[in-house]
Amino acid sequence: MSSVKVDKGFRLVIIGAGPTAFGMLHRIYSLIAEGIISKEDIQIIVLEKEDEVGGLARSVTDEKGFTWDLGVHVLGVSKYPEFEKVINSVVNKWNKVRRSAKADLAHLFKSDNSCSNYVPYPVQHSIPYFPPSIRQKCINELKDLQGLPVNCSNFAEYSANIFGNTLLDIFIRPYNRKSQETVYTSAANVVIGKESGITVFVSVWTVELEEMNAFWAWNRIPNIDLSSIELHCGRSRQELESDLRSSMACFR
Structure with a gap:
């Protein structure tokens, strides 16, 4: 996105408030913090049909107290350092499970x-x-x-x-x-x-x-x-x- 010129009044709509959306938001605000784009030049709105954010990374608890993970809910080792850096910055404690497949x-x-x-x-x-x-x-x-x-x-x-x-x-x-x-x-x-x-x-x-x-x-x-x-x-x-x-x- 740093190679794209953002003119004043640029409007961006992100559909869905899942992990990909938050990754994009993180990148946008990183560019703002670095001075590459101006906060005043961009307007962002995130549309989510559910009552909560998270997309398939969410867990929901039913009326009987059972928690359902909506997605895979596991991470392996990523070859992308930036992804590892960001995900480690937002998760304080990991539950590590040995892979046995x-x-x-x-x-x-x-x-x-x-x-x-x-x-x-x-x-x-x-x-x-x-x-x-x-x-x-x-x-x-x-x-x-x-x-x-x-x-x-x-x-x-x-x-x-x-x-x-x-x-x-x-x-x-x-x-x-x-x-x-x-x-x-x-x-x-x-x-x-x-x-x-x-x-x-x-x-x-x-x-x-x-x-x-x-x-x-x-x-x-x-x-x-x-x-x-x-x-x-x-x-x-x-x-x-x-x-x-x-x-x-x-x-x-």
């Missing part, structure tokens, strides 16, 4: 111990957990991709060029395209525990990976450090999980 790869492990079918998320960092043959195949593909120009016109090509076809086939495509869920019905003629499930497929993005562009993926999907992957491949699952617990990131 895992993906079900039972189709790879086929273990009777259900816990052994899960690997830490993001899956591309958990290649050392994979069965040996699949693990080596992923590593070979990643080595072949090293130094090659990344040419992609869609998300499927991006995934194949960055992570390799094996990882694309065993996780990225099925995860992003559809997830299988079993829905149980309470109908009188259906017995829970027998033929009680109706299998439905829920599309994550509602379109195939080939129909999605890849512009968003560069900053949203964690990349792979091949040397780190290879370093951890000689370790047992127990050792890998121990390392994970000591380095586990936190949500705030």
Whole structure:
């Protein structure tokens, strides 16, 4: 906004009083404080349909005393220093929760111990957990991709060029395209525990990976450090999980 000339009488309407609106207001008043724009030259009005500000960052308490978080309500580590600076200046005390997210790869492990079918998320960092043959195949593909120009016109090509076809086939495509869920019905003629499930497929993005562009993926999907992957491949699952617990990131 500092590159935009603000003439006297400039009027700005911000629709919605959520985090983005407050981020914009913070930036505007920072520019005023820096003398880049004059407070007298700009009029601002914020329109919010609710009785409270906050948007999806709000929490509301119902008549029974239960508090509902309207949005995700967690922050990870941001690569934007200004965002970190501002958010830390307005929140005095953080509730830190260790991130514990895992993906079900039972189709790879086929273990009777259900816990052994899960690997830490993001899956591309958990290649050392994979069965040996699949693990080596992923590593070979990643080595072949090293130094090659990344040419992609869609998300499927991006995934194949960055992570390799094996990882694309065993996780990225099925995860992003559809997830299988079993829905149980309470109908009188259906017995829970027998033929009680109706299998439905829920599309994550509602379109195939080939129909999605890849512009968003560069900053949203964690990349792979091949040397780190290879370093951890000689370790047992127990050792890998121990390392994970000591380095586990936190949500705030």
